[in-house]
Amino acid sequence: MHYHISVSDPQSRLLEITYNIPEISSDFIEVQLPAWRPGRYEIQNFAKNIQFIEAISEGNQKVPLHKVTKDRWRVGTAGLSEVSIRYTYYANIQNAGSSYIDSELWYLNFINFCMYTEGRIQEPYTIRLDLPEGYQIACGLPSSGLNTLSARDFYQLVDSPLLASQSLQKCEYHVRGVHFKIWMHGNLKPNWRRIERDFRRFSREQIAMMQEFPEKDYHFLNLILPTAFYHGVEHQNSTMIVLGPDDEGEGLYADLLGVSSHELFHTWNIIRIRPKELLPYDFTKENYFRTCFVAEGCTTYYGDLFLKRAGVFSHDTYIKELQVYMKRHFETAAYATQSLADSSFDLWLDGYEKGIPNRKVSVYHKGALAALILDLYLRKKTNHAHSLDDVMRLLWVRFGKPFIGYTLEDYIQIVEEVAGESLEWYWHDCIFTAEPLENRLNEALAFVGLQMSTFSNGNIQLNVLDDFKAKLQRDKWLSTSQVLSIEEEEE
Missing domain, CATH: 3.30.2010.30 (Zincin-like)
Known part of the structure; x- marks a missing residue:
């Protein structure tokens, strides 16, 4: 498969795309544009940004093409061994999952505008970019020539965004x-x-x-x-x-650190430690799963925790970040009627919108607090011999590294294996019901000398208690996990 991408007028914000499909041996093929993108579990209908589309033969003759769904086209290929789909895509949005072009920058998320041929999604791709002279490319895909990238399959292609500019x-x-x-x-x-x-x-x-x-x-x-x-x-x-x-x-630098640490941990947790329901991705429809509280909640919890363990955040800075998660949950969704598991499933419904009052919870914020409760419980029970770290490593070794996908039942089994006991109270109070989280959270926080206070006006405050024993436990919880050689330290 081969893609050629050019821009004749940057001010139009239109990508001009040619998708070449070789080695055809049937009377028709169907090409599919993704309806959503990994990392954002909602239907986004990228096809609405296609301005013009046509199919042509090797002899530059038009080939029959018509839509069969909102984002799938059938191409008549009788007697043809190769066709090209030519189309334009409007790239005018600057968020972390979109595409945008102007006179100084190409920002491309291939998931927005690249199609795949039904039955051939696992074939390799080459992408050639008609970039202006002097542009440098930043992308996770390997280069296979000047302004040319290669991907082993469609999944790798659309999981590799790109920045290109003279001023990178x-x-x-x-x-x-x-x-x-x-x-x-x-x-x-x-x-x-x-x-x-x-x-x-x-x-x-x-x-x-x-x-x-x-x-x-x-x-x-x-x-x-x-x-x-x-x-x-x-x-x-x-x-x-x-x-x-x-x-x-x-403020900008703190945001850069926080989001970068969070996203790096995703390299394990969701990119490879992936729910079974998402393996492989089906880009045509919703891929429902109930474990986004693991994928996003645990990652949110660990993002800032790693910054503290690494010595980038101070104790005070980390405590302030914890308070942020608490405020965002308790001041907006403390009495929501949905459980974490149900809100994970309903991401596809309205997970990224404010929604109606007291219905859903955030898999990020409540998910992070549920991860905190579990981590501190495991540490208290085992005097820090075991923790959520062990859970994540087991998920990696058993499901992420072999890339086979885990189920909700797999997660429960690993957590209880690390705990050495059934944790029915945790699953009931924190994951599967809408039980208010305040009591369980304060039970966990007491172990490390912290306490969350709720005021009559709805405000939340996290207090640090003056308790020597609790401070020792807090220091163990927040201490580094790395064991460095002299060479690594100097590196």
């Missing part, structure tokens, strides 16, 4: 044999020394905890806007992050 900025570092690249586009002058130091620290901490990294290289792709924005999306060996405003203040 970059720094690189290595941790435990993994080559990391941080790319920036925007009106700012990054403090690369500080960024490299802090990124190296949390990258090293994550790899030390999980004991290996799934990829040989990894790309942090950052689009920095002049206006306020916060969005990140995980990918196979990269993350796409859109932040703003570009005032280079501490």
Whole structure:
């Protein structure tokens, strides 16, 4: 399969795309444009951005083409061994899952506009880009020539966003044999020394905890806007992050650290440790699953925890971040009627919208608090001999590394194996019912000398108790998990 992408008029925001399909041996084929993208579990109907489409033969003759669904086309190919689909796609949105072009930047998420041929989704792809002279490419896909990329199959292609510009900025570092690249586009002058130091620290901490990294290289792709924005999306060996405003203040840097650590942990948790219902992705419809509280809740919990363990966050900074999750849950959804598991399933319904009052909970915020409760319970029961770290490593070894997908029952079994007991109270109170979380949360927090207070006006405050024994437990909980050699420390 081969894609050719060009832009004749950047101000039109139109990508001009040719999709060449060789080795045809049937009277018709069907081509499908994805209806959604990984990392955002809602139907997005990218086909609405296709302005023009046609099919042509090798002799440049028009070939019969008609829609059979909102995002699938049937192409008449009797007597033909190769056809090309030519179309234009409107690329004018700047979030972490979209595509955008102007006179200075190509920002492409191939999932938005690339089609696959039914029955041939696992074939390799080549992508040729007619980029302006002097453009540099930032992308997780390997290069196979000048402005040419290759993907082993459609799944890799659409899990590899791209930035291309003359003004890309970059720094690189290595941790435990993994080559990391941080790319920036925007009106700012990054403090690369500080960024490299802090990124190296949390990258090293994550790899030390999980004991290996799934990829040989990894790309942090950052689009920095002049206006306020916060969005990140995980990918196979990269993350796409859109932040703003570009005032280079501490707020922007804190956001960069938080979202980058979160997205890096997704390289294990959802990219490889993936719910069975999402393996493989079906891009034509909803892929319902009830474990997004694991995929997003545990990742949200660990994102900031890794920054504390790595010494990037102080104790006070980490406690403030914990309070943020608590406020977002308790001040908006403390008495919601849906459980975490049901809200995971209903992401496809309205998971990314505000929704009606007191119906759903956030798999990110309540999911992170449920992960916190479980982690502290396991630590208290075993005097820190076991924790949620063990759960994540077992998920990786048994389901992520062999890439076979886990079920909700698999997650329950691993958690209870680490606990050495049934945890019916946890599943009932935290995961499968709408039981208010405050009592369970404060039981867990007491172990490490913290207490959440709820005021009559609805405000939430996290207090640090002056208890020496609890402080020792808190220090063990937040301490580094990495064991470094002298060479790694110097690296």
